Amino acid sequence: MTRPSLTLRREWVHGWLLLTPALVLLFAFTHLPAVTTIWDSFFSTPRGRREAKFVGLRNYETLLADDTFWQVLSNSLWYAAVTIPVSVGLALLMALWVDGRLSGRGFVRLAYFAPTVLPLIAVANIWMFFYTPGFGLIDQIRGAFGLPEVNWLGNPDLALGSVMVVAIWKEAGFFMIFYLAALQSIPPQLREAAAIEGASRWTFFRRVTFPLLMPTTLFVSVNAVINSFRMVDHVFVMTEGGPDNASSLLLFYIYETAFKYWDTAYASTLTVVLLVLLSALALGQFFLLDKRVHYR
């Protein structure tokens, strides 16, 4: 290759200069911490004057023997396995309803979308009230049918499910928007052509709409995976991970380990697990679904 001309080299410098401020912050608060997290997971937690020292895989041995970790990991996986498909499925249903002919469409769309703009921490307070044993709305309705009181958030078997309901309620309307955008970009001629062919609505959905929505489904579900591990605000308000860690999620456990027990090395080790899990799920999903995506 010949030496780049002067103007070309000036363009390089301009490009780099424009990028510098953003890249400095990006490296400082995303890439560097991601690397130091892995590094720190091989050291002990510095306490007082005792400095952190290299301990090899000991933190990981602790991790494997930590019952709470396994419980929290299984909670997180259950949480993802339930909330992702349900909220994405509901989002699609909502989008199809709101996209079609429907009386009072404006209100319906508002109702679906409203939870999205509210702080999760605030809506968790409202849901707390729903779940209050005896007085809460759910128990009042059950009471009207003569059913007994239930301690939704205090029962280890029900706490995680109760937390999941809030996440689904909050997320579905958000994902609906993306489906709605995709639905509105489908050419109406397709529907007319299908109607002439005599295809039923269900056939049309299965053969035309759904395949055309695959890129959106991919996008939405990758987002849903990330959100399911990232959004833990409601756990703080509703259960604080209890009872007995029954509703604790991975990021919440990381928070507790780092900022309640101040065991930062172990918290780093847990963060590594979260990073690996997230990357594996997002990439796996991408390759799995990508094959079935029909790009236009």
Next chain:
Amino acid sequence: MSRTALDRWLNTTGAWALALLWFLPLIFAVWTAVHPGEFATRFAPLAPLTGENFVNAWNAAPFARYFLNSFLLVTFILIGQFVLCTLAAYAFARFTFPGSGVLFALVLLQLLVMPDILIVENYATMRMLGLIDTIAAIGLPYIASGFGIFLLRQTFKTVPKELDEAARVEGAGPLTVLWRVYIPLAKPTYLAYGLVSVSHHWNNFLWPLIVTNSVETRPVTVGLSVFASVDQGIDWSIINAATLMTSGPLLIAFMLFQRQFVQSFMRAGIR
């Protein structure tokens, strides 16, 4: 009833049933907030209305300060994001330089590995910088937003090259071209991204909870959680009033700009 009519009736009923179910928590919160405490769990249609819960909540905690903090926080983040993401997006969209591909991949990586997850290390960094318990510390990790850079890059790429060249022929430098040509044409993207960013950071909780510990820096979300857990016990009317208050600005903005809001989320979603 014909089959299509039945079909439509079922769909309408289903859509409305779900909508009511989705709206129920909000209706419920409004009900308890505007009625005296004894009607919190009793649904008498003629229960007297009151604004007292809001007054009590407002007086029970320094909400005015929390609102100011949240306002400063989202403004700081928004301005920072606009400036930094615009410059970076411009570089990726219209400049050829070695390393641009790798650097862009690193930017996109942030969509997966968000600062929200790296709380332990980012806290250590903030302590090293002496920024613990400042509004800057809450905002800094989010300013170089991978999402913002990507969104603006896509928009800038749609700007016709001829416009860019015409301006350059007239002697405009790269920054002048950016200011005169690219930014004005990207206004809808800025609006969309701005709405998404403001609502996201107004609602953010975990990171502000970790790096703040005083009234002077806490945003409303953290203020609300402190208020609801420590001060109030179980006075639901007041807690619900406070809850509505903190969500109020966003909810009102949402009602007023519903169409723009939905459209901007759509636009922001087409990555």
